[in-house]
Amino acid sequence: MAPPPPPNSTTQNNNSIAPSSFQVEPAQHAAGPSPLAKMIAVASIAAGVQFGWALQLSLLTPYVQLLGVPHKWSSFIWLCGPISGLVVQPIVGYSSDRCTSRFGRRRPFIFAGAIAVAIAVFLIGFAADIGYSMGDDLSKKTRPRAVAFFVIGFWILDVANNMLQGPCRAFLGDLSTGHHSRIRTANTIFSFFMGVGNVLGYLAGSYGGLHKIFPFTETKACDVFCANLKSCFFFSITLLLVLSGFALFYVHDPPIGSRREEDDKAPKNVFVELFGAFKELKKPMLMLMLVTSLNWIAWFPYVLYDTDWMGLEVYGGKLGSKAYDAGVRAGALGLVLNSVVLGLMSLAVEPLGRYLGGVKRLWAIVNIILAVCMAMTMLITKVAEHDRRVSGGATIGRPTPGVKAGALMFFAVLGIPLAITYSVPFALASIYSSSTGAGQGLSLGVLNVAIVIPQMIVSALNGPWDSLFGGGNLPAFIVGAVMAAVSAVLAMVLLPSPKPEEMAKASISASGFH
Numbered sequence: 001m002a003p004p005p006p007p008n009s010t011t012q013n014n015n016s017i018a019p020s021s022f023q024v025e026p027a028q029h030a031a032g033p034s035p036l037a038k039m040i041a042v043a044s045i046a047a048g049v050q051f052g053w054a055l056q057l058s059l060l061t062p063y064v065q066l067l068g069v070p071h072k073w074s075s076f077i078w079l080c081g082p083i084s085g086l087v088v089q090p091i092v093g094y095s096s097d098r099c100t101s102r103f104g105r106r107r108p109f110i111f112a113g114a115i116a117v118a119i120a121v122f123l124i125g126f127a128a129d130i131g132y133s134m135g136d137d138l139s140k141k142t143r144p145r146a147v148a149f150f151v152i153g154f155w156i157l158d159v160a161n162n163m164l165q166g167p168c169r170a171f172l173g174d175l176s177t178g179h180h181s182r183i184r185t186a187n188t189i190f191s192f193f194m195g196v197g198n199v200l201g202y203l204a205g206s207y208g209g210l211h212k213i214f215p216f217t218e219t220k221a222c223d224v225f226c227a228n229l230k231s232c233f234f235f236s237i238t239l240l241l242v243l244s245g246f247a248l249f250y251v252h253d254p255p256i257g258s259r260r261e262e263d264d265k266a267p268k269n270v271f272v273e274l275f276g277a278f279k280e281l282k283k284p285m286l287m288l289m290l291v292t293s294l295n296w297i298a299w300f301p302y303v304l305y306d307t308d309w310m311g312l313e314v315y316g317g318k319l320g321s322k323a324y325d326a327g328v329r330a331g332a333l334g335l336v337l338n339s340v341v342l343g344l345m346s347l348a349v350e351p352l353g354r355y356l357g358g359v360k361r362l363w364a365i366v367n368i369i370l371a372v373c374m375a376m377t378m379l380i381t382k383v384a385e386h387d388r389r390v391s392g393g394a395t396i397g398r399p400t401p402g403v404k405a406g407a408l409m410f411f412a413v414l415g416i417p418l419a420i421t422y423s424v425p426f427a428l429a430s431i432y433s434s435s436t437g438a439g440q441g442l443s444l445g446v447l448n449v450a451i452v453i454p455q456m457i458v459s460a461l462n463g464p465w466d467s468l469f470g471g472g473n474l475p476a477f478i479v480g481a482v483m484a485a486v487s488a489v490l491a492m493v494l495l496p497s498p499k500p501e502e503m504a505k506a507s508i509s510a511s512g513f514h
Contacts, residue, residue, distance in 0.1 A: 041247040043189040047197035048240030054201025058332040068142030079459045082452035104253025106171040114244040116160030123153025125230040132221035198339040204232045205332035284432040287494040289450035298484035300458040301476035307331030309473040313381040316396040323397030334411030341415025360495045366417035367488035374481035
């Protein structure tokens with residue numbers, strides 16, 4: 001299924017879309033930024049959130065197909081991510097800026113998000129059991145009641161994750177009290193914990209024996225794959241609740257102390273401000289939105305189908321078979337490698353941008369790498385199919401070392417363009433907004449629209465598109481390769497090169513793994 005969740009909802013702080021109408025008392029600012037330990041406590045919540053995201057992205061598309069949702073319709077379920085990124089996070093960010101609770105601005109939303117995640121995980125993990133208890137026939141391919149509970153839990157999970165990440169980032173900004181060095185430090189710590197959560201989540205997804213720790217998870221309606229998913233989510237929710245509970249009790253969140261008078265005249269609706277920003281867009285931002293949209297059309301097939309591709313095409317398994325299960329676990333291991341490379345590459349973005357003569361050139365180059373990798377899925381698949389024919393099916397579930405190494409290399413190399421995708425477009429948005437006088441918060445919010453709309457389109461069209469060519473994942477991957485190549489060319493042709501003085505105003509560091 002996917003690399004770290006795309007910036008549709010998790011890598012951006014959409015709390016900045018609308019300027020806050022409230023501020024804490026000046027005395028609190030005078031005290032300076034909060035101790036680093038408190039920032040670490042808040043940032044550590046990202047590890048719990050990202051653990052769940054990693055499981056969601058690596059295991060849930062195979063799981064929903066096991067419940068009987070056809071491959072061509074499974075992508076529709078993933079519409080929740082971009083929709084919640086477009087709608088839920090701005091609302092939560094806007095509301096948390098103005099929250100008057102005596103518990104603070106951010107803590108009520110973090111608490112509610114953690115509880116919602118727990119509810120969602122229960123519905124997802126026990127969907128098969130609940131459906132069976134309500135009358136699902138296990139002899140039939142599709143279990144409609146289980147699918148219904150899964151979809152409800154899945155959407156709650158996406159909404160809850162968005163409720164958590166935005167306020168957590170905003171809380172870190174509050175604790176930094178405007179000190180730029182502390183803000184950069186806080187974002188770095190947050191990104192670090194996102195990486196930790198990614199690696200832990202993908203490792204858990206790649207191990208097939210977790211259900212043995214919780215023997216009760218394997219039931220008549222829930223096979224080994226399902227039981228492993230339950231067990232993974234048990235670890236996920238335990239980690240999230242422990243980290244969130246510690247941060248909420250340890251870190252004080254001052255209630256709102258005063259209202260700025262000038263904000264009384266500000267628009268009171270986040271979407272009024274967001275869509276009003278489109279009227280002020282200059283050509284550089286419009287071009288950036290175009291390139292970003294094409295770039296995410298390239299990425300999202302990988303986000304949706306990477307572990308499914310490993311189970312079906314590389315390992316040659318069928319849904320529910322041991323070969324398919326082994327392929328999905330191998331794909332989760334590949335995502336571990338992807339996360340490690342992504343983290344290391346994030347440290348090299350700025351020096352590489354200088355060495356290559358600018359970040360837009362760097363972005364164009366890595367988009368070519370993305371295009372080549374997506375096209376290579378066809379070669380890896382054809383070699384795997386050839387090996388299965390020649391061996392008489394002996395390599396089903398056990399691909400040759402060359403095929404397996406090539407597939408894992410595909411995951412690892414994609415960590416390079418992914419690190420650039422999670423950093424450079426947002427840096428360019430900051431640069432272009434600084435040079436035109438536009439607000440950076442609104443500019444980043446508008447850029448988020450250029451990310452989530454393509455994801456909605458891909459989620460809606462990928463399944464039917466694949467079915468036109470007999471099913472499988474290759475048709476969507478090839479479209480991704482073409483779009484990556486087009487975005488590389490347009491990045492070089494359409495995007496203006498930032499001036500040195502503009503570059504100095506923007507920090508080009510990866511904002512997180514998503």
